[in-house]
Amino acid sequence: MIANELAAQIATALQQGTLAAPAPTGINTQGVVTFFASKIAPILLAILGVIFIGRAGRGEISKVLTSSAIAIVGLAFIAGAATLFFVGDYLIKLIFS
Numbered sequence: 262m263i264a265n266e267l268a269a270q271i272a273t274a275l276q277q278g279t280l281a282a283p284a285p286t287g288i289n290t291q292g293v294v295t296f297f298a299s300k301i302a303p304i305l306l307a308i309l310g311v312i313f314i315g316r317a318g319r320g321e322i323s324k325v326l327t328s329s330a331i332a333i334v335g336l337a338f339i340a341g342a343a344t345l346f347f348v349g350d351y352l353i354k355l356i357f358s
Contacts (some may be wrong), residue, residue, distance in 0.1 A: 263356065302339075 309332055316325045345352075 294343070298343075 299324070309328075313325050313328060
């Protein structure tokens with residue numbers, strides 16, 4: 262009795278198409294980049310800042326300067342990648358047209 266009712270509900274759902282998944286859409290890359298830039302990057306920079314302040318407080322200035330230089334170079338690479346991400350479409354069209 263329960264099985265018949267369950268089978269009837271499944272058949273009705275299949276006929277109405279409510280179980281069908283919506284058609285896939287593209288990935289919102291702009292949203293992903295915005296999310297990382299607004300949420301993830303500040304957290305990582307705050308963590309780096311706490312580490313640098315802790316090391317500076319212990320007198321490890323050379324390690325702080327080295328780590329700061331590495332972090333600045335890393336930020337430069339990230340900025341370059343973001344620039345290529347936004348300018349990439351223009352460059353592709355320029356090269357292949």
